[in-house]
Amino acid sequence: MRLFLVFAVLLAGRSLYGLESPKMILVIEQSGVAYVSASELEREWRVAVKTLPGHDVLAVCSGQRCALVKDFVRKDKEIWVSTPALEKALGWKSRFSPDRSSVSFAFESPEVSTTDSPARVGQLAPNFQVARLDGSLVSLADFRGKRVLINSWASW
Amino acid sequence: MLSLAVDVQGPGVVRPYTEKFGVTFPVAVDTADVFGQAFGLKAIPVTFLVDEVGIIRLQGGGPNAALLGQIQSVLNEPLTATRADMPQLANARPRDELQQTVARAPDDWQALLALARLNDADGHFAAAITQLETAAKLRPRESSIPFLWGLVFLHQNQKARALNKLRLARDLDPENWRIRKQIWAIEHPDKFYTSDSPDFNWQKEELAREKGAKHSDQAESSNRNESKTP
Numbered sequence: 001m002r003l004f005l006v007f008a009v010l011l012a013g014r015s016l017y018g019l020e021s022p023k024m025i026l027v028i029e030q031s032g033v034a035y036v037s038a039s040e041l042e043r044e045w046r047v048a049v050k051t052l053p054g055h056d057v058l059a060v061c062s063g064q065r066c067a068l069v070k071d072f073v074r075k076d077k078e079i080w081v082s083t084p085a086l087e088k089a090l091g092w093k094s095r096f097s098p099d100r101s102s103v104s105f106a107f108e109s110p111e112v113s114t115t116d117s118p119a120r121v122g123q124l125a126p127n128f129q130v131a132r133l134d135g136s137l138v139s140l141a142d143f144r145g146k147r148v149l150i151n152s153w154a155s156w
Numbered sequence: 157m158l159s160l161a162v163d164v165q166g167p168g169v170v171r172p173y174t175e176k177f178g179v180t181f182p183v184a185v186d187t188a189d190v191f192g193q194a195f196g197l198k199a200i201p202v203t204f205l206v207d208e209v210g211i212i213r214l215q216g217g218g219p220n221a222a223l224l225g226q227i228q229s230v231l232n233e234p235l236t237a238t239r240a241d242m243p244q245l246a247n248a249r250p251r252d253e254l255q256q257t258v259a260r261a262p263d264d265w266q267a268l269l270a271l272a273r274l275n276d277a278d279g280h281f282a283a284a285i286t287q288l289e290t291a292a293k294l295r296p297r298e299s300s301i302p303f304l305w306g307l308v309f310l311h312q313n314q315k316a317r318a319l320n321k322l323r324l325a326r327d328l329d330p331e332n333w334r335i336r337k338q339i340w341a342i343e344h345p346d347k348f349y350t351s352d353s354p355d356f357n358w359q360k361e362e363l364a365r366e367k368g369a370k371h372s373d374q375a376e377s378s379n380r381n382e383s384k385t386p
Contacts, residue, residue, distance in 0.1 A: 048209040048238040053226035059211050064241045066211060119195050121215050125206045126194050127242040130160065130184040133167050133174065138158065138184055140206065141242055147231060149157045150204040151219075152186075152197065154334075155173040156163070156341035156348045 002098060022104030024097060028080060030073060034096070035080035036103060045105065047090070049079060052122055059122040060089045068122045159183045162192055162200060164307050164338055169349070188277055189307065192334060193300055199333040205230055210240040258287075265294040269301060276308045284308050299329035310342070319343060336363075 025040040038049035038058075048061045057068045060081065067089035071082040083094045083103060092105040119125055129139035140148070159181055161170040166187045174183050186192055195204065205214040205227055213230050216223040249257075249267075251274050257267040268291040275284035288305045295301060306321035319342060326335045340362060341348045347355045 042236055042238050046238050048211060048236060048240060050207060050209065050211055050213060053214055053229055059213070061209060061211055061240045064243050066240070119204075119212055121212050123212055124210045124240050124243055125204070125212050128190045128194050130186050130188075130190060131167075132182050132184045133171055134182075138182075140158075143158070143206070144210070144239060144242070145208050147208055148206050149227065150160060150191075150206065151157060152160045152162055152191065152195075152200050152202045152204075154162045154200050154337065154341075155169045156337045156354055 022095060022106075024102035024104045027083070027096070027101055027103050028075070029100070030080075033071070034083045034094070034100065034103065035073060036083060036086070038079040038081060041081065041086075047086075049081060051079075055121075057122070060086065061124060062090050064124060065090055066123050157181065160186055160191055162186045162189075162197060162334060163341070164189060164310065165342065169341070172349075187307075188273055189300075189303065190273075197334050198329075198331055203227075207233075208235050209238050210242055262290075263294055265291040265298070265301070268294075269304060272304060272308070276304065276311060279311075281308050281312055297328055299325040299332065299335070301325075302328065303335060315342065336366075 023044040025036050025044050027034045027036060041047040041049055046062060050059045052059055057070050058072055058079065058081065059066055060069045069081060069085045069089050071085040073080050086092060087094060090107065092107045094103050095106055096103045125140055127139055127141045129137055131137055161183055163169050163185060164187055167185050170183065170185050201218040203216045203219060203223060204212055207213050207230060214226055249270060254267050254271045257264055258271060268287045272284040272287035275287065285308060288301055292301050302321045303325035306318045306325060309318035309321060319339060322335060322339045326332065326339060329335060340359065347358050
């Protein structure tokens with residue numbers, strides 16, 4: 001029976017996420033809630049988990065989707081995010097191992113979206129392009145992979 | 157760092173300012189209000205910190221000790237390898253995509269606004285205004301439409317028409333200091349550019365005048381309404 005369950009879980013993972021085997025990451029439980037580590041999320045699932053200075057929330061981002069998450073704990077110098085919070089933030093479904101010691105995720109690939117709503121802390125910055133005084137163009141995407149401080153001012 | 161001047165009057169007013177203060181780092185100018193719209197700018201100075209993933213981590217006003225401390229704590233973090241996909245601004249869609257959108261969905265005012273912005277940037281002012289007219293009919297209370305319309309007039313040196321539209325934008329979005337200050341700077345350059353710093357006392361008086369005018373308008377219209385009721 002257990003073998004059948006494992007096989008079924010693996011099959012379900014494969015059908016939703018293509019032909020790759022699902023990347024299982026470690027689960028810890030606290031008060032009956034499952035948590036996964038930010039560093040494994042980043043390494044195995046390309047999820048960025050970032051603290052927001054001055055706020056007690058995390059920004060959790062994958063692809064183009066970002067959401068703020070409050071259900072997290074700090075343990076062993078690591079941040080652990082609850083799986084229910086992760087599911088809600090990214091629209092993912094958790095696929096636990098039978099003994100709930102590890103988990104992988106299933107999701108549909110989101111479409112590339114355009115945005116009209118103003119950018120906010122905890123969200124992804126939209127790309128934009130402006131001209132420098134010397135006429136050359138600069139876009140936010142030019143700074144990809146670097147941290148950029150945008151200082152906006154005016155002559156008035 | 158990206159130092160961004162949001163003067164819609166363009167490099168002409170920004171350059172003397174940077175020269176006056178001996179600025180050596182590169183400065184960009186948001187003449188078409190792209191950043192302003194994308195980041196919902198209502199007042200300046202404003203500081204954003206975007207990290208290596210692409211997430212906006214901080215938003216603040218001008219630099220102060222607390223903000224600098226927060227910036228430093230983000231900079232102290234180890235870099236992560238993950239990169240998010242940058243959302244594309246609706247107003248950064250390519251022209252043919254926008255034209256198809258508008259043809260398919262004539263009530264998509266945001267696509268119209270984006271197309272008008274492109275036409276303005278290319279100097280196709282008549283086309284931009286046609287699009288803005290349609291967008292304004294669809295969304296008469298959306299301030300970004302008259303704001304862009306004002307810029308289109310400004311880019312054609314039609315100052316009086318520009319100011320009319322900018323004032324409409326300001327009245328639709330009275331908390332937007334960017335629009336208000338931009339109007340003042342165009343109307344009264346002497347209060348902004350001739351001395352060492354802008355005349356803040358004058359600005360306070362102007363704001364009081366604006367509010368006074370609004371109250372008397374409201375009183376007048378409520379008097380009219382009262383006299384209409386049987």
